[in-house]
Amino acid sequence: MKHHHRYALALAGALLLTSVTGSAATLVERWDKLRAEQPRLPARDAAKQLGVSEADLLATGLGKTVTRLQDDGTAPREIMRRALDLGKVMALTRNDNGVIERTGVATRLKADEDVQTLDEDKEKEREVRMRNIAGGYLGGEIDLRFWFDKWKYAFAVAHPGKDGVVARSLQFFDASGNAVHKLYVRSDAGAPVFDKLVADFRNTNQVPDLKVAAAPVKAREKPDSEIDVKEFQLAWNEISDVHQFNRLLTEFGVSREQAMRLAPPGAAQRITPQAVRTLLEGVAKNQIKFMTFLGNGATIQIYSGTVSKVAEAGGYFNVLDPEFNLHLRDSAFASGWVVKRAGVTSVEFFDQNSEQVVSFFAVRERNKPAPQPWIDLAAALPRADTARQASR
Missing domain, CATH: 3.40.1570.10 (HemS/ChuS/ChuX like domains)
Known part of the structure; x- marks a missing residue:
């Protein structure tokens, strides 16, 4: 290889290395600046602001x-x-x-x-x-x-x-x-x-260039007109265990929030998005044992027990107990539902993209109904239709 060719390749490599290093340094600098301006900003939100994962x-x-x-x-x-x-x-x-x-x-x-x-x-x-x-x-x-x-x-x-x-x-x-x-x-x-x-x-690869994939495109929800609503409602009423519900959704090709809309009469009552505050205040005040499910498609975490301290802070409504914290950005909630399946009453909340944010169930003994305080609390949550009427 001629000398000037070797020099050109070396220069190109140096420029590439400088480019990669420079862009990484730029991201570090931008993040440092953002953290200085908003020290409490979660990393997930910071990444969105910076246009990276x-x-x-x-x-x-x-x-x-x-x-x-x-x-x-x-x-x-x-x-x-x-x-x-x-x-x-x-x-x-x-x-x-x-x-x-x-x-x-x-x-x-x-x-x-x-x-x-x-x-x-x-x-x-x-x-x-x-x-x-x-x-x-x-x-x-x-x-x-x-x-x-x-x-x-x-x-x-x-x-x-x-x-x-x-x-x-x-x-x-x-x-x-x-x-x-x-x-x-x-x-x-x-x-x-x-x-x-x-x-x-330890991974042998310690290079920061991850090459993350683009976010997958969310599947289009099947139009209600293409769903056999009558059969779906019959199948809903026939399930004997709440764990069978996901199979029901798959069988009919129905999204979870869509199922709330198409539920049998009385099986899903729409509530206000901010009813989550009433719910958490109620379980804390009355020391009702309940279960919280929160996930992201790759992991679900579950908490079972009581809570004591609930409060609004930092744009979230929170549970702030010593061993358990829950932070809900309820301003982004679009809908809430009180749901009845197989004798079980749950309360579920969805965001503006129809993604489930969190769901709540009562802690109950196996094969026994939920405690009455839970049933009463769920029944008293502010209904969305009532809230709309009151605002007119």
Whole structure:
């Protein structure tokens, strides 16, 4: 190769490296500026303002406070399995308009636990369920459901706080760079376990260029006119277990919020979006045991119990108990529903994109109806039609 050709290639490589480094530095600078202006802005919202994914934002810390972990094959599941050794953690799951945070110790599956005790549905569904179990997290303080096929990127973060204490976390993202789940170490004993996990699962690729995929286009909702509403309502009334509801939606090709609109008479009553405040204030005041489900398509986190402190703060309506936090941006809610299926009453809220943000159920004994205080509270939530009439 002639000398001037070698020089041209070297110059091109140097320019490419400078371009990549410069763009990364620009993102760091922009983020630093944004954090200085809005120190309480969540990383997810910061990423949107900066026009990148949250995973891309986190990756700017690679080589400093962030380590990329293995993400091929079953690696995310195995990392979560090892994370059972961390002891006390704070588990955080979020979507665009809600965040659920639970502090505690995850339960493990017993070595000889029968698969039948995990899922009573069809054998094929049990097999899928088993592929998405990471050795525990079913019930107990940290109660999670996983769809690991939607987990793509994994990172470990060790960030020194203002008090000098290192905050350690595992953070997972989907192919589009959206956070699907995070685990924060909450005990000194968990620190060496975390460090060993990071060493064992360290990815050989520590380059910040993730090449995240574009967000998938949401499937178009089937028009109501193409749905056999009569058969759908008959099938709704025939389900014997609330867990059969998702199969019903798939069978008829109906979205979840669409199902609320097409429900049998009396089975789904529309309530105001801000009824979520009335609900949380009611369960706190009356110490009603309830269940909260909040997820993002890749992870669902569940809280069961009572709450005490609820308040509006930072643009969210919140539960602010010591071991459980729930943050709901109810200004983005578009609808709420009180739903009755298979003898179970739930309350569900959807955002302006018809995505479910959060749902609530009563804690009840198996094969027994929900406690009357829950039924009364759900029945008293402000109806959307009543609110419209009052505003006229």
